[in-house]
Amino acid sequence: GNSVTQMEGPVTLSEEAFLTINCTYTATGYPSLFWYVQYPGEGLQLLLKATKADDKGSNKGFEATYRKETTSFHLEKGSVQVSDSAVYFCALFTGGGNKLTFGTGTQLKVEL
Amino acid sequence: DTAVSQTPKYLVTQMGNDKSIKCEQNLGHDTMYWYKQDSKKFLKIMFSYNNKELIINETVPNRFSPKSPDKAHLNLHINSLELGDSAVYFCASSQGDRGPKTEQYFGPGTRLTVT
Numbered sequence: 001g002n003s004v005t006q007m008e009g010p011v012t013l014s015e016e017a018f019l020t021i022n023c024t025y026t027a028t029g030y031p032s033l034f035w036y037v038q039y040p041g042e043g044l045q046l047l048l049k050a051t052k053a054d055d056k057g058s059n060k061g062f063e064a065t066y067r068k069e070t071t072s073f074h075l076e077k078g079s080v081q082v083s084d085s086a087v088y089f090c091a092l093f094t095g096g097g098n099k100l101t102f103g104t105g106t107q108l109k110v111e112l
Numbered sequence: 113d114t115a116v117s118q119t120p121k122y123l124v125t126q127m128g129n130d131k132s133i134k135c136e137q138n139l140g141h142d143t144m145y146w147y148k149q150d151s152k153k154f155l156k157i158m159f160s161y162n163n164k165e166l167i168i169n170e171t172v173p174n175r176f177s178p179k180s181p182d183k184a185h186l187n188l189h190i191n192s193l194e195l196g197d198s199a200v201y202f203c204a205s206s207q208g209d210r211g212p213k214t215e216q217y218f219g220p221g222t223r224l225t226v227t
Contacts, residue, residue, distance in 0.1 A: 032214065038153075043116075043202055043218035087153055093214050099145075099168050100216060102155040 002027045006090050006103035013080055013110050021075040021106045023064075023090035031092040033057075033066050033073040034100070038087045047075075047088070080110045115139050116219035118203050124225045125193055132189045133222045135203030143167075144186035145204040145216065146178060155202070161186055193226045200224070 007022040025031065032051045036044040048057030053068035062077045073090060090103040116137045125131050137144065145168075146158040159178045160168035166178070175191045190197060203219040 034215075036218075043220045044155075044204075045218070046215055049215065089155065099157045099160060100214075105153040105155070107153070 002031070002092060002094060002101040004090050004092055004101055004103035006088075006106050009087075009105075009107040011106060011108050013108070015082055015110055015112055016079045017110075019075070019077040019080045019084075019108070021088055021090075021108070023073045023075065023103060025071050025073065025090075025092050027071075027092055027094055027101075029094045031094045033064070034091045034093065035062070035064055035073070035075050036089040036091060036102075038089065038105070040086070044089065080108070082110045082112060084108060085110045116203055116205055116217050118201075118219040118222050120222060121220065122223050122225075124227065126227055127193055127195060129193050130189070130191045131193060131224070132187055133201055133203075133224070134185070134187045135219055136185050137203075137205040137217070137219075138184065139205055139207075139217060141205040141207050141217075142183050143206045143208060144180065144183075145206075146186065146188050147202040147204065147218075149200040149202060149221070151199070159186075159188075190224075193224075195226050198224055198226045 003026045034049045035047040037047045048059040050057040050066035056065045064075045087105045087107045089105045091100045119134045143162045145160045149155045161180045164180045177189045180186045200221045202221045204216040206216045
């Protein structure tokens with residue numbers, strides 16, 4: 001079956017630090033990959049996505065590259081801000097399963 | 113101009129009661145979903161409807177019954193509520209159920225507390 005593994009949190013960083021949140025996956029077929037962000041008290045928002053190998057998704061300074069050879073989709077940002085504090089979810093979608101499979105989420109706390 | 117809305121935002125009720133959560137989307141999407149997020153933030157899909165037809169029904173107790181009166185609405189009815197049902201329930205929608213159209217838009221969530 002499909003599964004997504006994320007690094008455990010919480011991850012605590014100082015403002016302007018470099019961020020990496022690791023995500024690896026197991027899937028049948030050729031999944032699309034997503035990062036969703038959940039700010040405190042809110043629903044999930046799509047942050048970025050990639051639909052095929054070597055695609056790079058990017059948004060708001062965040063980037064992730066679809067690496068088929070390592071089955072990974074790590075999230076990176078060069079300089080985090082306090083406003084980036086949230087829970088980040090890696091997810092995959094395969095048409096055959098008709099559903100998003102989420103990782104367990106990684107909480108990010110950015111401090112001044 | 114909220115895209116996916118849910119009511120109520122908070123729901124506190126006693127064990128054994130029956131309650132409903134409503135979801136509406138104004139995006140013109142034809143697929144809608146219900147997810148459950150537990151206290152550890154773990155998200156798991158419960159149901160999915162495409163054009164008012166049930167297409168995903170994960171291992172969910174039959175006390176949970178989704179109802180889709182039309183493409184824009186997917187309600188969740190829960191009978192005989194139990195303590196373990198306490199969670200945040202998210203509704204979502206997408207333009208299709210496969211391929212590049214599968215980007216899902218989430219509602220703000222309904223926090224259900226069963227006492």
